[in-house]
Amino acid sequence: MSELEFSQALEKTNVEFDYSGKITPSCSPEAFAPNRIGSEGTLRFKYFVDYDAVLHMKGYLSVTCSFVCDRCNAQFQRNLFLEFEENAYPKMSEESEITYNMPRINLDKIASDYIALHFPTKVLCREDCKGLCPKCGANLNEGNCNCFKN
Ligand SMILES: [Zn+2]
Ligand SMILES: [Zn+2]
Structure with a gap:
């Protein structure tokens, strides 16, 4: 499990630290x-x-996912790259979702929730994907079919 232990940051208020893992x-x-x-x-x-005593985190999250192109149905792997920004509040706080008891938080959990919330709904294999022919279903990225030739 990936944890952030931030007792040092709790002692040195407003001093910035780095995390990478x-x-x-x-x-x-x-x-x-x-x-x-x-x-x-x-x-x-x-x-x-x-x-x-609010913990502020700001950076980047990346996870390799496998996607199915919304236009041509091709399957491909790509890094899902998200800007990451979350706060964690001491336990007495009620309004926020992420709280902590000890000066440590479970980053797997936070990252999972973040990915779920920011997962893209439509993904294309490439920006200019031509998609499938509506008539014969040919993948137009691989060349033109015969349907629309005069
Ligand atoms: Zn595509
Ligand atoms: Zn066609």
């Missing part, structure tokens, strides 16, 4: 079928604790 998303890989969330990713961010 692997994460194992715990969300179901099938949650976004036919797209699949990879089993390993990386998380990189800067963090600090403010005067109210």
